[in-house]
Amino acid sequence: xxTFKQLGLIGCGLMGGSFALAAKKSGLVxxxxxxxxxxxNGDLAKSMxxxxxxxxxxxxxxxxxxxxxISVPTTATxxxxxxxxxxxxxxxxxxxxxxxxQSVIEAATKALGTLPPNFVPSHPIAGKExxxxxxxxxxxxxxxxxxxxxxxxTNAHHTQMAQQVWQQIGSHVSVMSASQHDAIFAAVSHxxxxxxxxxxxxxxxxxxxxxxxxxAGPGFRDFSRIAAxxxxxxxxxxxxxxxxxxxxxxxxKSSLSHLEAAMIQGDSASVKTLITKSSQAxxxxxxxxxxxx
Amino acid sequence: xxTFKQLGLIGCGLMGGSFALAAKKSGLVxxxxxxxxxxxNGDLAKSMxxxxxxxxxxxxxxxxxxxxxISVPTTATxxxxxxxxxxxxxxxxxxxxxxxxQSVIEAATKALGTLPPNFVPSHPIAGKExxxxxxxxxxxxxxxxxxxxxxxxTNAHHTQMAQQVWQQIGSHVSVMSASQHDAIFAAVSHxxxxxxxxxxxxxxxxxxxxxxxxxAGPGFRDFSRIAAxxxxxxxxxxxxxxxxxxxxxxxxKSSLSHLEAAMIQGDSASVKTLITKSSQAxxxxxxxxxxxx
Numbered sequence: 001x002x003t004f005k006q007l008g009l010i011g012c013g014l015m016g017g018s019f020a021l022a023a024k025k026s027g028l029v030x031x032x033x034x035x036x037x038x039x040x041n042g043d044l045a046k047s048m049x050x051x052x053x054x055x056x057x058x059x060x061x062x063x064x065x066x067x068x069x070i071s072v073p074t075t076a077t078x079x080x081x082x083x084x085x086x087x088x089x090x091x092x093x094x095x096x097x098x099x100x101x102q103s104v105i106e107a108a109t110k111a112l113g114t115l116p117p118n119f120v121p122s123h124p125i126a127g128k129e130x131x132x133x134x135x136x137x138x139x140x141x142x143x144x145x146x147x148x149x150x151x152x153x154t155n156a157h158h159t160q161m162a163q164q165v166w167q168q169i170g171s172h173v174s175v176m177s178a179s180q181h182d183a184i185f186a187a188v189s190h191x192x193x194x195x196x197x198x199x200x201x202x203x204x205x206x207x208x209x210x211x212x213x214x215x216a217g218p219g220f221r222d223f224s225r226i227a228a229x230x231x232x233x234x235x236x237x238x239x240x241x242x243x244x245x246x247x248x249x250x251x252x253k254s255s256l257s258h259l260e261a262a263m264i265q266g267d268s269a270s271v272k273t274l275i276t277k278s279s280q281a282x283x284x285x286x287x288x289x290x291x292x293x
Numbered sequence: 294x295x296t297f298k299q300l301g302l303i304g305c306g307l308m309g310g311s312f313a314l315a316a317k318k319s320g321l322v323x324x325x326x327x328x329x330x331x332x333x334n335g336d337l338a339k340s341m342x343x344x345x346x347x348x349x350x351x352x353x354x355x356x357x358x359x360x361x362x363i364s365v366p367t368t369a370t371x372x373x374x375x376x377x378x379x380x381x382x383x384x385x386x387x388x389x390x391x392x393x394x395q396s397v398i399e400a401a402t403k404a405l406g407t408l409p410p411n412f413v414p415s416h417p418i419a420g421k422e423x424x425x426x427x428x429x430x431x432x433x434x435x436x437x438x439x440x441x442x443x444x445x446x447t448n449a450h451h452t453q454m455a456q457q458v459w460q461q462i463g464s465h466v467s468v469m470s471a472s473q474h475d476a477i478f479a480a481v482s483h484x485x486x487x488x489x490x491x492x493x494x495x496x497x498x499x500x501x502x503x504x505x506x507x508x509a510g511p512g513f514r515d516f517s518r519i520a521a522x523x524x525x526x527x528x529x530x531x532x533x534x535x536x537x538x539x540x541x542x543x544x545x546k547s548s549l550s551h552l553e554a555a556m557i558q559g560d561s562a563s564v565k566t567l568i569t570k571s572s573q574a575x576x577x578x579x580x581x582x583x584x585x586x
Binding site for chain 2: 125145147174180183184185187188189191192193194195196197198199200201202203204205206208211212213214215216217218219220221222223224225226227228229230231232234235238239242245246248249251252253254255256258259260263264266268271272274275276277278279281282283285287289290
């Protein structure tokens with residue numbers, strides 16, 4: 001079992017706090033030094049036992065740490081690596097939790113002039129509807145997927161260590177390129193969020209909105225759940241994986257226009273064929289089929 | 294408590310079978326005579342105790358019944374009223390379960406030359422992912438909404454009886470016009486189904502589809518659940534409430550294009566504003582708020 005002396009936690013929110021709790025509980029790390037931009041969050045993390053020491057700066061959280069987790073909004077990645085530039089030893093393993101990976105790699109490269117070979121970009125497919133350190137949960141990553149997107153500059157040794165870290169807190173690890181990652185998550189996560197935001201805004205802009213809410217049922221509930229997501233997190237995702245997301249929206253619009261055309265033409269048979277295609281595809285899907293098998 | 298001697302059940306599927314079970318259990322009806330286009334379904338309904346007698350025709354199921362429930366795909370409404378035209382007494386209370394109401398009213402009027410004053414169009418907001426008599430459930434309508442859409446030709450007396458019937462099996466009744474009903478359900482149910490069908494078809498038409506399914510998580514699961522819906526039921530809904538649904542899609546597209554434009558322009562502040570609007574609206578929504586209050 002791989003163990004670390006000190007976790008430097010940069011960003012004390014739901015994702016970082018949950019990682020720290022899981023890491024302490026599983027014996028992965030001995031102690032946690034946490035930095036938060038918001039002093040209140042740092043204090044709360046300490047009072048919850050998520051971090052042992054609150055650091056006054058990013059650099060201070062990194063000093064003496066042999067494992068660093070960057071758990072900040074992805075648009076803050078540049079700033080974090082910039083702050084770390086004179087405090088990074090070649091031994092420390094650096095991970096992040098960003099939902100888009102090409103933008104994180106670009107930001108790190110831009111901040112340091114080169115991508116650190118000991119940084120293994122990571123995306124845990126886990127979350128909650130409520131964000132914030134107060135919702136931190138040591139079981140958040142258990143039985144969830146984590147995608148690692150090392151580049152050709154990443155040390156194979158550090159990628160292997162990253163796998164062990166995530167596995168030790170119960171996650172199932174896949175490795176792929178950052179561009180493949182961003183394409184897949186644009187399709188199955190980012191585009192549906194964008195569609196759900198647009199759908200809810202489309203309803204709430206109508207004069208009958210109050211009646212709509214009153215009669216909305218379980219179909220609406222599930223379809224629109226992700227429309228309640230955190231605006232900061234999702235602004236970052238929509239602004240950093242834009243091209244891939246818009247490409248998925250194009251594919252969606254093409255499917256939608258086929259259905260609309262069949263409806264307008266009164267082509268009942270084609271409408272049924274298109275619904276059957278969707279229904280069979282969705283019925284054939286089972287989440288984490290390979291994890292559970 | 295209102296009671297009926299005999300329920301004539303026309304259509305033995307999930308909705309009709311569940312109604313018959315609830316009606317028998319609550320003492321609303323003494324016996325059930327059921328007709329199904331499929332002889333196997335009729336026999337299964339009898340062996341399950343959902344119906345007491347299997348009728349050989351629509352007319353036979355209606356004969357001697359003082360309550361009739363039409364629980365067939367809405368596009369079969371014309372055919373059912375046509376078959377009933379010489380067997381309808383003025384006393385019998387007729388209900389249906391169709392998800393679109395203007396089309397049902399039009400079909401009944403067309404079949405009989407005039408809308409029967411003892412027919413109270415009804416839409417129970419209840420269902421399951423699995424259709425078919427084998428999934429019939431006496432609790433399906435408990436604590437669910439039912440919308441009644443009587444017209445100016447409907448007897449107030451029969452509308453009142455219909456309210457009592459649905460209440461007796463545990464439903465919460467609202468009354469509105471058929472056009473209002475169709476507008477509301479286009480917004481909160483029919484349009485999201487159409488969007489979910491288009492979204493899943495948009496994914497499955499891509500060469501990377503297998504990978505998409507593998508990495509899809511809880512957001513995808515909930516957003517796309519309704520894309521697995523029954524093709525016959527949803528073809529009927531999309532083909533009968535077409536204008537209202539397409540009008541909702543227009544509103545959705547307008548919202549989507551605002552988000553897309555902000556993303557393309559790199560207008561991070563507007564993207565956040567639009568997500569915040571969606572997030573707050575969705576977080577403020579609680580299903581059946583007035584029922585539970």
